Amino acid sequence: MHCTLVADLAALVSQHGPAILCGRDTIPSHAIAQYWSASSNRFELWHQTLARYRRAQQSGETIRLKAWWTEHVTVLEEVLVTEMLTRVVAALAAGLDKKYGIEELSPVTHAVHLNHLEARNRVQQIMLFGRGNSVQDAVRLNRLRQGVERWTDTLIGCLASQHPELARYGMNQDRTRQHAEEYRSSGIGIAQRTTHWLMNSAMNDMLRRRTSKTTALPQANRNVAASVVMMLRPDLFDSVGALKSLWLHRLQSSTHQADRVLEELKQPDIEKAVTADGMDSTSGNFLDRWYC
Structure with missing residues (x-):
């Protein structure tokens, strides 16, 4: 699995992140x-x-150093590019933990994030102080790093548009917040989907131009991507296999709440009506059936 496909998965998760955070599970x-x-x-x-x-x-x-660069420059590329998915998953898990008031997911995903940071720092040291590489490789890797950082902030901005505290997972928090503001004003429906398509196309084009055609660790990348796909629960998809939009998740959530209230109205015992103590529920004759 090429690292550009991992970046595509990161874009998919980030753009549907607000809908995932809106879900019930x-x-x-x-x-x-x-x-x-x-x-x-x-x-x-x-x-x-x-x-x-x-x-x-x-x-x-010198010959041994040049041979290492020839064989393993793709590993450096993968460390840089796949960090996009690592940061998106860490931000998503942090948002879910905050929503439910627990610390179950974020400790794991944040630890993965820190380990990736360590690997990235080692790669940057090799890029800056390393020997045996060509000027062309050094320039290309640096341009790749810059592009990845900007697109990472864009992806985290999608999540931070609904949850501003997640901007801390961006490379540049100020730039991430700017992307979050732009994403909030990008509209909904067709306009937003068109924005996503254009963003994904531009990101994919940049990555393919600045990375090698070969891949260093295809199976390792595939295993990580498969584990991320496992995080996308079946209820996040519609009947044709496409991820549901945030609007649809909110509609289904409201429908679920309405169904729950209707089911409670059928209960003969008020103790089983868990929402009956809500302020809105006490208006009108909601409680009359139990007390009249």
């Missing part, structure tokens, strides 16, 4: 466990690759 625990396991395995493979560079550098052999 949280992320399944087995999906989080799988995400931790897949991410840890990929981190181990990355660290092994970066350790080979250190050994090549210590040897002082």
